[in-house]
Amino acid sequence: MAPPIRLTLPGTLRYRAIAVRAVAEAARLVSGSTQRDPNDALAHDVRDPFDTAVVSAFMEIFNNVAIHAYSRDGEASTIELTITPDADQIMIEIKDHGVPFDIDGVAPLPEELDEYTLPEGGMGIHIAKTMLDEVVYEPGPPNLWRLRKHLSAPAQQLRNGSSK
Amino acid sequence: MAPPIRLTLPGTLRYRAIAVRAVAEAARLVSGSTQRDPNDALAHDVRDPFDTAVVSAFMEIFNNVAIHAYSRDGEASTIELTITPDADQIMIEIKDHGVPFDIDGVAPLPEELDEYTLPEGGMGIHIAKTMLDEVVYEPGPPNLWRLRKHLSAPAQQLRNGSSK
Amino acid sequence: MTLPFDVSRNGNEATLVIRGSLDINTAPALGEEIDRLVVTRPTKVLVDLVGLDLIDSSGVAALVKLYKAVRAAGGQVTITGARDQPLAIFKLLRMDKVFNL
Amino acid sequence: MTLPFDVSRNGNEATLVIRGSLDINTAPALGEEIDRLVVTRPTKVLVDLVGLDLIDSSGVAALVKLYKAVRAAGGQVTITGARDQPLAIFKLLRMDKVFNL
Numbered sequence A, B: 001m002a003p004p005i006r007l008t009l010p011g012t013l014r015y016r017a018i019a020v021r022a023v024a025e026a027a028r029l030v031s032g033s034t035q036r037d038p039n040d041a042l043a044h045d046v047r048d049p050f051d052t053a054v055v056s057a058f059m060e061i062f063n064n065v066a067i068h069a070y071s072r073d074g075e076a077s078t079i080e081l082t083i084t085p086d087a088d089q090i091m092i093e094i095k096d097h098g099v100p101f102d103i104d105g106v107a108p109l110p111e112e113l114d115e116y117t118l119p120e121g122g123m124g125i126h127i128a129k130t131m132l133d134e135v136v137y138e139p140g141p142p143n144l145w146r147l148r149k150h151l152s153a154p155a156q157q158l159r160n161g162s163s164k
Numbered sequence C, D: 001m002t003l004p005f006d007v008s009r010n011g012n013e014a015t016l017v018i019r020g021s022l023d024i025n026t027a028p029a030l031g032e033e034i035d036r037l038v039v040t041r042p043t044k045v046l047v048d049l050v051g052l053d054l055i056d057s058s059g060v061a062a063l064v065k066l067y068k069a070v071r072a073a074g075g076q077v078t079i080t081g082a083r084d085q086p087l088a089i090f091k092l093l094r095m096d097k098v099f100n101l
Ligand SMILES: Nc1ncnc2c1ncn2[C@@H]1O[C@H](COP(=O)(O)OP(=O)(O)O)[C@@H](O)[C@H]1O
Pocket: A060, A064, A065, A068, A069, A070, A099, A100, A101, A106, A121, A122, A123, A124, A125, A126, C057
């Protein structure tokens, strides 16, 4: 088995695109999706359901670390990523040296959505948990997120839009 | 100053896109180019002359490490990248644990190009040296490449196509 | 930085075209644009997402804010063209029903 | 994996459209395509690079090989549409003159 990919970068939103792109390419190694659809002039980078799930979840967790664990304006230390693309799954570990929090205290989204209850926040962890097979948070320091997504049958879940 | 970005990944072509994308995003932090031109349906990722130079050079050096330092099929160890995007330049260090070589022994490209002397190889190091301000190779192990590109007036050189 | 959206007006109707990535780095500027738009009390707002490649929850929040503000002022919001990752996110959040996607 | 090129034939003329990234990972398959094309001795080959975003020296080598092989068999090669990073690479290698870009 190949050694994992390690990416360490400053824990601010400025560096977000670097991490997101690296994760998108790693997801592609698992899903086998090409980088671009040559017949598609729009050349979207993230279309495959597996890639979509992994990138969507990762973006939320990265945002949260940069904003909540490290304050947006305050002193930010590094974010350490360990990305393991295997034949049938991807594992992503995200380590930060910021403020820990109680993930069980996060309020769930309202059950019934209408135009008055549409949320304007508090969606990030819900997105990550719904998109992935495993989202584990271990408060530290260092705080550790462990994200895991299997390749099998991810498309169906996404297409149904179920929030298991 | 922000700490550098560190990316460690297996030294094979399979992981190339991850490194190239990370470098492209880091170059963008220096050049200030947007990720996509919103008015351009083709949404090219690498258009800015600074980004072009950095990505072009990096692709060649990464290819060489994966193919020559580590043999294409043999046992490959990791490639360790240190990327430092500053206000007016980018520095990229590339470390490998493969076979060292004598960079001064690399033959230059033919002076006069016509349809018979068009090269089918041996272009990589020439591209890297021409695109960047500094390409330093220190044989090891570990072997170290140090690439540097200043932001100032890179466009002109590229547009003229001069090979300084 | 060129921002990944533009707004055009035609009387009481506004069209907002959003492209590329609507995320925590680009959503704040869209939020300001939305504030400027909403005070003009448009009766119809068309949001075109055909060119939108990626969205995160900050981007969703900006769209929800737009939706609520225009509706609260008695206007209509039509969201069209969502596809790929953005569509998957709207479905996951069950906003596709409310947004009529 | 969908490859970033396709070939079409019209009698003795061939058109090769290359898109996305022509690099050390995709050039080998293009090389095989070129081998298949060259044995048919086309009199004209049009290479359309409008959709080509990125090229590396392996990609350049594949195009040079095509160029030389078609010319050696008495055919013509026209390369059109090179832009951005690929164009910068051709200029740097002074191939823009030979390729008539
Ligand atoms: N990495 C983190 N470190 C500290 N606090 C966090 C972290 N992630 C989430 N939180 C807390 O959990 C809450 C819910 O997070 P989330 O579902 O992503 O929604 P949002 O970030 O929009 O509030 C946040 O408001 C924050 O208080």
